[in-house]
Amino acid sequence: MHAIEVRDLTVRYGTRTAADGIDLTVDPGEIVGLLGPNGAGKTTVVETVAGLLAPDRGTTRVLGLDPRRDRARLRRVLGAQLQASALHSSLTVRELVRLHRSFHPDGHDPDRMITALGLEEQAATRFEKLSGGQAQRLSIAVALIGAPRVALLDELTTGLDPRARREVWALVERLRADGTAVLLVSHLMEEVDRLCDRVVVLDRGRVVARDSPKGLVKRTCPGRRVRWRTAEPLDPGTIATLERLPGISSVEVTGERLTVTGEGDPLRTVGTALVRAGVVTVETREERPGLDDAFLALTGRPLSDAPAPNPEEEDR
């Protein structure tokens, strides 16, 4: 049995289809990244899995439970950090973490979790008084306090500073090692690269790609780009020779700048040809495509489309 199973999920808001026949699964001990430009339907999927939204068509199951019908049992196995998580504003950090711990049969020690997320100084502070970054860290504590078997993490570390971010990533890696299934919505390439075993890319409510992060890049952007600066501008004969080399898909020359893209090893193929042609180069730079490039190729938009607000700044 999959930990999360989404089949043919379709959700409409009036005439707008937010999710349009989405299939996805997450297994125990696996982190699956849900990626997509703004409005692609990521939060809609997560909220349906959490039982907050009813699908118009299709099914979602969490460890075999129907999130709408089996709410009480779902609460014991699921930890959710949602974008719109509304916590009781007059309770303190410690009270909220303890309250959420009480929903689960097993779980972590509340004070240790508060410390792990760097909130010990705010333990007696009411939720409504927290800064954006602190509230973000509290939402993670609340989601993970019950050592859930399934975790939904929407914009996990958006707005956290780099150190806090790395600590949270280590925490999520430990969850995976303990067999938790994680569905992670992220706009951060580094986060997806480090954490995700597989990614599912959504665009306009549909799945447009699914693969491992590396597999996605390899399949979507098979070419590499190499830039050279040459001592003299290249002559047309040499340019024509480069264009005929095996695997080379484009050769661009502007003054002393040469940019080549191609499959295989363009650095070596073109480098050798330049030496043979007696061309002196003064600088070489190879660019390997990353997840951002793959995402751009698939959706026409960058992964970190709209920079999210930075709540951590309010801490200072």
Ligand SMILES: Nc1ncnc2c1ncn2[C@@H]1O[C@H](COP(=O)(O)OP(=O)(O)OP(=O)(O)O)[C@@H](O)[C@H]1O
């Ligand atoms: N409550 C709502 N009422 C009407 N339309 C909605 C509602 N919630 C979402 N939508 C629409 O559904 C589509 C999918 O939204 P969703 O929030 O799932 O996208 P997302 O991928 O999570 O985007 P983001 O990265 O901006 O959070 C969007 O077109 C959005 O405008």
